[in-house]
Amino acid sequence: MGKLFGLIGHPVGHSMSPSMHNNAFHLLHQNHHYHAFDVSEADLQAAIAGFRAIGISGFNITIPHKVEVMKYLDEVDEEAKLIGAVNTVVNDNGRLFGYNTDGEGYLQSLLKVTGDQLKQMRVLLIGAGGAARAVLTVLSRYGVEELHIANRTKEKAASLASECNQSSKDAFVWSIEEAEQKLHQFDLIINTTSVGMSPNVDQLPIALNNIKQDAVVSDLIYNPLKTKLLQEAEAKGATVLNGVGMFVEQGALAFEKWTGTKPDRNEMEKIVLQQLGGVSNSC
Structure with missing residues (x-):
């Protein structure tokens, strides 16, 4: 059985992260799944507790939760502290570690x-x-x-x-x-x-x-x-x-923290550009 990864934000319906990460899992023959969870600000603490309970392996944080989520984590990386926000969380045997890959x-x-x-x-x-x-x-x-x-x-x-x-x-x-x-x-x-x-x-x-x-x-x-x-x-x-390159790179760095493997960044970029209707990262 594969692992579950996700995204917490509000709204998240427009996010390209699920397509990008699930395609990367597929290419690496990893039976994992990435899902976007629409979580309101009022429900953030409960959502983090729920993630702990089900043992989600890792997740991204996007607007409007990047700052508030830090309250509910066990540890926050030094650079994330300097930035004052977390966009990536790793579940290490029940302890939630926050990073910022942006x-x-x-x-x-x-x-x-x-x-x-x-x-x-x-x-x-x-x-x-x-x-x-x-x-x-x-x-x-x-x-x-x-x-x-x-x-x-x-x-x-x-x-x-x-x-x-x-x-x-x-x-x-x-x-x-x-x-x-x-x-x-x-x-x-x-x-x-x-x-x-x-x-x-x-x-x-x-x-x-x-x-x-x-x-x-x-x-x-x-x-x-x-x-x-x-x-x-x-x-x-x-x-x-x-900004496509930044989006791809921050996602790839999160992927590496979760899985210990490097995704194909070119393939990740292709997925993003397909959804955006474009052809190039550097214009």
């Missing part, structure tokens, strides 16, 4: 575009929410020399920079308007907000008038595959990267 998943997808030059890049993060925290944490750990944060509310960006500082050098903080004026100074621009996500596909998180022609522009959004931000960046000569 940051590392993003880093792995980004390195395919930047290579080792990432450490020397001047990086601008747009946004100051949970996704920005994950990206900032992992880029700081990787050793990126210069990190900047721009947000509509500058105070929130400053708070994030202070909380996530892991080195002697603080991240620089700007308003969106200030960042727009300085855009030519940045080698890598990363949108961590939901601005431009379907159905609001005509929105831009930042104006690109002053962008460097050889910059890299990354958008964590994957629906649409090519946001307006990426379209405009590409038209100005920038290299662009959408």
